[in-house]
Each structure stands twice: as C-alpha cells, then as structure tokens.
Amino acid sequence: MAESDNIVVETAEKIFADLADPQTINNDKKGSWQAPLWQALSEAGLPLSWVPDDLGGSGASLADGFALLNAAGRFAVAVPLAETMLAGWLLAQAKIASPEGEMTVLPASPKDRITVDADGALSGRCRGVPFAKAAKHFAVLAHGKDGVAVALVDASKARTESGLNVGYDHSDTVTLDKVQPITIKAASGVDQTNLMLMGGVVRSLQIAGALESMLDISVRYSNERVAFEKKISKFQAVQHNLARLAGESAAALAAATSAADAIANAKSFDDEVYLEAAAAKIRCAEAAEKGGGIAHQVHGAIGFTIEHILHRFSLRALAWRDDFGSESYWAVELGKLVASRGADELWPLVASR
C-alpha cells in the first residue's frame, strides 16, 4: 500500500506528513507536536472513522479505516488514533454514540476480563491498556449474567496506573471498581475474542506500516553510508540482509492487508476470519522481530541512538506485538482450532479464500 488509494488515506497522509514527521517529533523533547496533530486528525474526523454518522462519527468503511491505520504505522504515529478508532468501532457494535476526544478500549488483552453486576456497575483490572492515561473515555467490553455488554465509561472514574511499553508509549493498568458507566447496552454481534482479533489486525497493519518505513530508511541509509571506500549497499552481505528485510516487510504487509480485507468483507467472525486475523498477528509479530533486527544491523551504531528515528519504528513495532494477545497466545489458540478441526480440515481452511 505504498500509494494512497482513497480520500481517507490521502487526508491522513497529508496530516501525518505535515504534523507527524518522525524526525521533527524525535527532535521535539517537550512533546509539543501532540496537540496540533490530534487536533488536525480530529478536525478531519479520522479518530471516529468507524463510527456511523448517526452515532457521531464520520462513517468511513472498515477497509478505508484499515488502510488509514497502515499509513499511521508508516509514520509510527504515537497518538491514540488506532485506539480511538477501535473504541468507536466497539461502541458502534452496540449502537452507542461516540463522544469527542481520545478513547481506548478495555480489555486490551485476552486474559483480562471486565464484569458487569446486577446494578450495571463495572469491575475488573486490565493490564497493558494502550494510551489509557491520555483517554477521556473508555469503550468497555464486559461480561454479565445476560452475556456480553458494551459500555462507555468516563476515564476519570477508573484508577489508572501509568506504564510505558518498549516503544515509550503509554501502556497502563486500568482498574474499574464498581464503576457506573455513562451508557451500557447488550451487544449481540461482538464478543471478547472478536475484539481481540480486530485489535490484533489493527496492530498488524501498524507493524506492517512500520516495517515498510524501516525498509525504506534502511535502503536509503545503505545508499549513503560509506565504509571500506564504498557505499555499504554494494556489499553483498548487506544486500542480502536488506532482501530479507524486504521479505519480512512483504510478509507483514500481505498478512495484515489480507486479514483486514477478510474482516471488511466478512459477515461474521467465522473460522476463516479467525485464521486470517490470528495469522496476521502471529506473522507480523515475527516480522517485527526479524525485520526490525535487520534494520538495526544495517544502521550500525547510529540506529541505536535516541537521536536517530529508527527506534520510533523498530521499538513501536515490537511493542505492538504485545497488544490484544501476543503472537504466542494466538499461536496456541490457532493451533488448538486447527487440531480440533482435524488434519484433513487444515488445507480446506487454509485454501478457503
């Protein structure tokens, strides 16, 4: 997805180019880039892309939203754009209108669970919640006696302990202790697994985008840096490393866009969608490790400095592996699904699309 295919992505890319330039952000120690970037994104209606018009959003398609998140990954965007989009999507599944401002989703890990009691109050503890500190509202998926509910919660009603992921972005622990939501509604079309798969595909697209940029800046650097009296891009060892990085970037892109396409065109989260989404998270996480490692190797010591922009992509890609279920988690779950379907049903599953 090197070229923008639609107006949503074009709008986003223009904003990113103007206000989320990685080098400018990297030089700005005070974080003064954050507010103007968020404001521009909000004015363009992008954080609520997946919220229909009648629920306060801009009503973009799932496909356009996914493409936008791939672009956000290419810029290693570090404001809660993906999280707010996902929160808006979750709320819309229960026809709850989205408020303005930053949001994130609870839970953000398949192991955590929020419960709803008879009075409609929410309780539970969620670890690794991306951008919880920045969020004004939480979109919560909760389990009650009557099944799954989706709720909108005022973030100030929760206790949030600050934390940072390996990419230096907020990844916080949120505790709800009998918190009364602003709105709560039963949800029929979504459950926690679906939310994790959706979040996993979002992260996969961001990782794929970050890898595209890591490939790009690594190729450029190798064509500039001279060692042993020639550009390092002329050494076969470096060329082959970069070819492998291209392979990892390609695999991540293919896995992530395929899963996004599957979700955007599916009627429900069936086994085929499960395979697509779980496989994307697993393969993109593997690519983040292998590809990011090569990007660093090509850059040498300069890529290890805080001044260089490489870490904005490499560390974030590694951090994104952890959200909405790590690759190990999804591998176990996918393995169980494959085993339960039986050996002779593996190929029909793989060849389903």
Add this chain to the structure above:
Amino acid sequence: MTAALRFDPIRLPEKCEQLRKEVRAFLAEEIAAGTFDPHKPNREDTDVPEFSRKVGARGWLGMTWPKKYGGQERSFLERYVVTEEMRVANAPTRRFFVADRQSGPVLLKYAPEHIKMDILPRICRGEICFAIGMSEPNSGSDLFAAKTRATKTDGGYLINGTKIWTSSAHIADYMIAIFRTSPPTKENRRHGLTQFLVKMKQPGIKVNPIGQITGQYEFNEVVFTDFFVPDDHVLGEVDGAWKQATSELAYERSGPERFLETYYVLTELVRAVGPNPDTRSAEGIGRLVAQLHTMRRMSVSVAGMLQAGKEPVVEASIVKDIGTVWEQQLPHRVRDLAAFVEETATNRETLERQLDFAIKTAPKLTIQGGTTEVLRGIIARGLGLR
C-alpha cells in the same frame, strides 16, 4: 518510498471454488482407484503417464492458453487452484508440471505457428513431458556462462556439450534449452545464447542418470554429440535468450509449489497430536499454519497481479525466497514437535517415513529454479541497491 512492494489482498473468484470442488472430487476418485497414494510424498521417480492423460482430459493442462492450441482460456487464478490442490494431494504431476508451467508458455511466445499447433495440444492432452536445459557442469546460477555450443549448419544447428541437473530428462519427450550461438561481447556478457526446442530420445543425445541424496534418480546429465536441431526449433531471437529469460520468472517463482513441497508433514503432525494438543504442540502448529497462510496469501496475490497484466518480478522472488526457506525448515520444525507425540498415535509410522523423506528432500528446495542467493540479488536490485 524506495521500495513500493505490493501484495494486493486478492480473493479467489467464485468460479475457482467450483473448480476446486471438481479437482478434489477427481483426486479422491483417483486415490480410491489406487492411481497414487496421498500419504506418499510427490515421489519424483514415480512416473504415472495415465494420470497425466486423465488430467489433460479434464482440461486442466494449458488451461490459460488459447483454445486453438488446446487450451481453455481460463484465468491464472483457476490454474492456481488446480496446481495447489494437486500438490497438497501429493498427486504425481511430474510428467506434465514443467510443460504446463514453463515450457508451454515459452513455446506460445516464441515458437513458429506450425510447432505450436503440433506440440501445445499434446501438452494439453497430457501426452508429453518436458525438461529444462539450463545448468551445465560449470554454469549453474551463472546461467550466462553456458558453453554448450550450437554451430550453424545447413538447415539448422549442431549441438555439442553437456547439460546437467536436468530433471525428468530420462522420460522427457522435449527439452527447452539454451545453447551458445556466439561468444559474449565485451559490452554484454549475457549476449550470445539462444533458446532452442530439442526433441529428445534421438541419436546424438545421451541421458545419464544422477543419484540424489534422497535415493532417487530424478535428475540427469544430458550429453549432446553433433546433435542436429532444425532452424524452426529456434525460440525467439538468435543470441538474445537473455532478453527472454526474465519475464517468465514471475510465473515460475511464485506458485504454490514454492512452499508446499513438504506440506504433507504438517498435515500428518496435526493428525498425530490429535484434537487436544498440549500447549507446546498447539503453539508450534499455530505458528506454522500462520506462516503457511501468509505465504499462500502472498502467492495468490502475485497470481492475481499476473492475471491483471502486471509484472511483479520482485514480489515473485520474495515469495520464492521466503517460501522455499520455509518448506525447507518445515520438516525440522515438525520433527521438533513430533518428539513428544504419543507412541500410540495411529499414524506415527507414516509421519516418521514422511519426515525421513522430507528431511532428505529439504536441501534442494533453496537451490532448484534459482538459488536463495540469486533471488536475494534480484530483490536487492529491485530495492535499488545494485
């Protein structure tokens, strides 16, 4: 962006799914009739001529070619479905696979009309087998170092020299080979090679089998001694084979055969661990399936781009690089995971026999049809590094 790699999420059209059902039903019938054993890996030394003719009769050979040459004018995506179903079933495809994938398209592009009318319909009927004469004893990855000479004589050329590692040469009816018609020039070391159609099983050609580490005799040395090739068997431009070689590579490099060669061990592992695997087996299987799925989606994507008339040469090379490395490692990963399979697993013996064969097969996978090193060079060129 310096590197604009594209992998559009191609979805197979509905008609492919109908075709897939037909292919599966056909393969099930052939297995039931004992034509081949799906639990035996695609044994390359097993030649099953009647299977080729049956596949041809179904219209599944040369299926993208024009009807006047016996083809079906169907899409690359439909061909893709047939190819992957045959691979996964371990069907004996060796007799027709090269002709269908590679030789036929070369003839379509470069052979004179009367040759096309003669040969292409026979490929489509599954009657003839092709080999590819590229490598020589001192010219493997460095294709343009080929020395086997084609010397102009009355009405044609006389061939002298040796091709090597030539798969299926011992059963092939034809070979498409490159021979040296002129020396390379100072400006262009790739100049001087010409592509020829060679009719096998004639005096002047000697095929010597070469034993492989799998215990098979699937590739050969082919020695030409004053072997005559008529003028109308020249394919394309004399001295200009180098211009013709590259565009076909995308077809050759990105197909399902580039990651499914050892797939059977994964199926058998899933059978061996049963419906309730432990965490270790589940994680291992999950990762392998995720990797397999990703490669297939990449490969289908390239097929879709080819169908749309694009030339995704770098993307195709990436598919082959990643795919062949994966299918090479697969038997070893399955072996890791199989270490704790219950002694009582009913298919334990099958799995062990398959692993034995797959582990012996694995080393060739990153060598045949363009080594990993050559592929990474092509990818590097595509990235603007050379």
